[in-house]
Structure formats: structure tokens, C-alpha cells
Amino acid sequence: MSILRFRTSRPALPQVAIAAVTRACILASSVFNKLVKNETLTKDDKSPVTVADYSAQAVINTILSRTYNDDLIVGEEDAGDLRATSASPLRNRIVDLANEALTAELRPGERADWGVGPGSALTADQLLSAIDRGNYAGGRTGRMWTLDPIDGTKGFLRGEQYAVCLALIINARVELGVIGCPNLPVSAADPSGPRGCIFVAVRGQGAAQVPLTDPFTSTPTPISIPTFTQENLNLLESVEKAHAKLSFNERVAQILGITRPPTRMDSQAKYCSLARGDGAVYLRMPTGVGYKEKIWDHAPGSLLVEEAGGIVSDSRGEPLDFGLGRTLGENFGVIAAGKDIHSKVLDAVKRVKEEEAKGQSMFK
Numbered sequence: 001m002s003i004l005r006f007r008t009s010r011p012a013l014p015q016v017a018i019a020a021v022t023r024a025c026i027l028a029s030s031v032f033n034k035l036v037k038n039e040t041l042t043k044d045d046k047s048p049v050t051v052a053d054y055s056a057q058a059v060i061n062t063i064l065s066r067t068y069n070d071d072l073i074v075g076e077e078d079a080g081d082l083r084a085t086s087a088s089p090l091r092n093r094i095v096d097l098a099n100e101a102l103t104a105e106l107r108p109g110e111r112a113d114w115g116v117g118p119g120s121a122l123t124a125d126q127l128l129s130a131i132d133r134g135n136y137a138g139g140r141t142g143r144m145w146t147l148d149p150i151d152g153t154k155g156f157l158r159g160e161q162y163a164v165c166l167a168l169i170i171n172a173r174v175e176l177g178v179i180g181c182p183n184l185p186v187s188a189a190d191p192s193g194p195r196g197c198i199f200v201a202v203r204g205q206g207a208a209q210v211p212l213t214d215p216f217t218s219t220p221t222p223i224s225i226p227t228f229t230q231e232n233l234n235l236l237e238s239v240e241k242a243h244a245k246l247s248f249n250e251r252v253a254q255i256l257g258i259t260r261p262p263t264r265m266d267s268q269a270k271y272c273s274l275a276r277g278d279g280a281v282y283l284r285m286p287t288g289v290g291y292k293e294k295i296w297d298h299a300p301g302s303l304l305v306e307e308a309g310g311i312v313s314d315s316r317g318e319p320l321d322f323g324l325g326r327t328l329g330e331n332f333g334v335i336a337a338g339k340d341i342h343s344k345v346l347d348a349v350k351r352v353k354e355e356e357a358k359g360q361s362m363f364k
């Protein structure tokens with residue numbers, strides 16, 4: 001196949017990343033309607049993973065490998081559990097789904113030399129190896145991709161928000177972020193209107209949204225964080241209580257005089273909503289059980305917010321460090337907000353931390 005040969009001229013970066021994310025989004029939304037019980041596994045950390053997570057990672061890693069064959073990938077999933085003989089029904093389903101997504105007809109503006117389209121099917125072994133190309137350990141130097149094939153798997157299983165998330169990191173700095181949100185309304189002003197958005201951010205070039213139905217030929221809509229009035233200020237936060245300390249958020253909201261209820265949604269759809277002004281502050285504080293945040297859960301979202309004019313930091317005000325490996329290191333949480341609000345949130349967060357420390361010392 002010509003697409004497997006080494007290429008001397010590489011295709012434009014965002015287009016390939018958008019094609020990969022779009023195909024994975026279509027795969028995921030088609031799986032949702034047909035998902036049956038034994039197509040979800042529980043990983044060692046007790047979190048769920050479905051045939052959609054595995055096949056989306058296989059599809060995106062395959063496209064990246066065909067177009068940028070030297071690139072390293074830090075991906076969430078690995079194919080270990082799929083290699084057991086007992087996993088053959090699951091494996092077969094993943095192979096079918098991944099090949100269906102890879103070989104689907106080209107869409108307007110899409111090109112076969114991006115590694116997609118009819119004739120690009122792979123064997124089970126090739127697809128399992130593609131999943132395992134995501135096992136890179138990450139680090140401070142060099143060029144790597146980070147992939148969360150389905151971010152918010154629990155949201156996906158509930159039929160709510162989830163996101164396909166891909167970022168390019170060079171020397172620990174996120175240079176490109178692409179996030180696909182199949183269930184997110186194209187316009188928050190029309191929540192029952194059309195759904196499915198792709199968000200794209202390129203460092204130094206801004207942030208934009210394109211519809212999932214026509215990502216290549218439609219004109220991208222630039223997005224930026226607006227100024228919020230006190231009445232409109234609100235928090236964006238996790239749905240899952242085990243993922244973030246929501247009681248902490250409540251106290252921060254009280255200090256900031258926020259009256260509008262929080263918007264709870266799964267996945268990096270929170271960063272996307274913030275970047276286009278559907279919510280004012282994404283606050284994610286550690287629950288205290290020692291969970292380390294993963295780079296694929298924040299890399300594209302953080303660039304999207306920065307390119308939309310916002311600031312992303314941890315709860316000390318330090319930038320997120322994407323050069324530490326697969327995780328962000330010791331967990332100090334995440335604060336993302338527009339430039340004018342971020343410092344106020346940071347001050348409120350510091351105050352709540354002090355209150356908590358005092359509260360704890362009273363009982364010593």
C-alpha cells in the first residue's frame with residue numbers, strides 16, 4: 001500500500017489530526033447505539049474501558065504512524081488485556097470497528113495520503129500493535145503525541161459528554177490540540193440543536209471550532225473567552241465525585257460570590273466549553289487519594305483555553321508540566337479561566353486551602 005511507504009513531504013499537521021479525531025468520533029458515536037454489556041472491561045484502577053476506547057486508539061495511532069512514522073505516542077490504553085485467548089470476541093469486535101473507521105469513504109476535503117479511506121484495513125496483530133504504540137513513557141525533550149481515545153468514558157456510557165482528545169507536544173510544550181465532542185451542541189445557545197464539534201488550537205495561531213459533520217471544507221469559527229458579568233460567572237466541574245473535590249469548589253464559588261449553578265460535564269468538553277464562553281472557570285481539585293492527573297486529560301484542553309485567551313495553572317498558580325512523563329506529577333489540581341478571572345480564582349483557592357489547613361489543625 002502506498003500509504004505505508006515513507007513520505008518525503010509530510011501533510012499539514014492539523015488536517016491529519018482532525019481527520020484522525022473525526023474518524024474516531026464517528027466510530028464512538030456509532031458504537032454507543034450498539035454497545036452490549038460484555039463490551040466494557042474494568043481496568044486495574046477500577047475505571048471502565050470499552051471497545052470504543054480501544055478501537056479509537058487503534059485508528060488514531062494507525063493514522064499518526066502512517067503519516068508521521070517516527071513519532072512517539074503517549075496513549076491512555078494498552079492492548080495487554082486484548083491478547084488473551086478468552087478476549088477473542090472483544091478483539092474481533094475492535095478489529096471490525098477500527099477497520100470500518102479507517103476504510104470509510106473519504107469525506108469532502110479528506111485525502112488518502114493521510115492514511116485513511118478504502119483499502120487501508122489492517123490485521124488484528126497490526127491493530128493491537130497500533131494500540132500499543134501508545135505506550136511511550138513521555139518526558140521533557142523531543143516530539144510526541146498524547147492521546148485520550150475516549151475521555152470521560154463514564155460520560156460516554158451514560159450517553160452524556162465525552163471527548164476524543166489528541167495533542168502534539170514538543171519539548172514539553174503543547175503545540176497542537178484537537179478535541180472532538182460528538183455530543184456537544186454546536187451552539188450552547190441552542191442546546192437541542194445539532195451536535196458534534198471539533199475544537200482545534202495551534203500555538204500562536206488561536207483556537208477554532210468546526211462541525212463534526214464537515215470538518216475540512218467548512219469555515220472554522222474562531223473562539224475566544226468572553227468577559228463575564230458577576231451574574232454570569234459560574235464553575236465548570238466534573239460529574240464524577242471521585243474525580244474532583246466538589247465541596248472545595250462550592251466554597252470557592254461562595255467566596256467569589258458566584259450565584260449561577262455549576263455546569264457539570266464529563267471530559268475535556270469542560271475546556272472546550274470554557275474556550276467558547278459557555279462557562280467561566282474550570283476548577284478541578286484533587287480528592288486526596290493520591291491520584292495523579294494524566295497528560296492526555298489536559299494537554300489539548302489547556303492549549304485550547306490558552307489560545308482562546310485564557311490561563312491554565314495548577315492550584316498554586318504554576319503552569320501544568322507536560323514534561324514529567326505520562327502524568328502531571330504531584331497533583332495540585334487545575335484552574336482554567338479567562339485572564340481577568342484567573343487571579344481572583346487563584347486567590348480564592350488559596351484562601352480555601354488555608355481554611356482547610358486551619359480546620360485540620362484544630363483537630364490535632
Ligand SMILES: Nc1ncnc2c1ncn2[C@@H]1O[C@H](COP(=O)(O)OS(=O)(=O)O)[C@@H](OP(=O)(O)O)[C@H]1O
Pocket residue numbers: 047076148150151152153154155237238239240241242243244265266267268287291294297
Ligand atoms: N480518581 C480520579 N481522580 C481524578 N481524575 C480521575 C480519577 N479517575 C479517573 N480520572 C480521570 O478523569 C477523567 C474523566 O474526566 P473528568 O473527571 O473531567 O470528567 S468526569 O469526572 O467524568 O465528569 C478520566 O478520563 P477517562 O479515563 O479518559 O475517562 C480519568 O482520566
Ligand SMILES: [Mg+2]
Pocket residue numbers: 047048049076153
Ligand atoms: Mg480511562
Ligand SMILES: [Mg+2]
Pocket residue numbers: 148150151152296297
Ligand atoms: Mg481521560
Ligand SMILES: [Mg+2]
Pocket residue numbers: 053076148149150151152153
Ligand atoms: Mg480515556
